[in-house]
Amino acid sequence: GAGVSQSPSNKVTEKGKDVELRCDPISGHTALYWYRQRLGQGLEFLIYFQGNSAPDKSGLPSDRFSAERTGESVSTLTIQRTQQEDSAVYLCASSLYLVGYEQYFGPGTRLTVT
């Protein structure tokens, strides 16, 4: 079956512009996660969605970052007034809502802020 897909694969934007990143999870996966990975670094948790529950936003680094998810489908991560330090790969992962079930990752969106 289809895996997690993300778009765009690459995004170059000017400092101060807003960007929107999209994630399509695996069908049937009710849990969805966003991570940020800076060059050569590990994964930084941003936000977690589970069904219609309130999202866990504890990892969002600033109020310039927000995310939405419609039901159990597509999610969008929005970064407003981008800064150069926002340059990173943004990874999306989905999972069944079972404690301990593995996450499946998308290919990521490489964001470059110039």
Added chain:
Amino acid sequence: AQKVTQAQTEISVVEKEDVTLDCVYETRDTTYYLFWYKQPPSGELVFLIRRNSFDEQNEISGRYSWNFQKSTSSFNFTITASQVVDSAVYFCALTGAPNTGNQFYFGTGTSLTVIP
């Protein structure tokens, strides 16, 4: 606190050598799950294995094997007879209940280079 430590930042081995990647974890949960992921140069993280805290049996899958030891809070990963295609960054991760909820805690990764 929930934490995963991968002390080895980079490892280089010559092809056909065996290599072990270390993972040490901290958790308050009595039920927890450990994972290994591979991130090849192409960038997409690939799930390799999941173990739960009640199953300490070692697991072998082809050239890969995993050694889970609760006594030392470790979940080490060994690649036997390494190949160039094993070159990647490997991440160890932890989740569990009830303290971690559904959040995953990743280590900082170990970059493995297999030299032909």
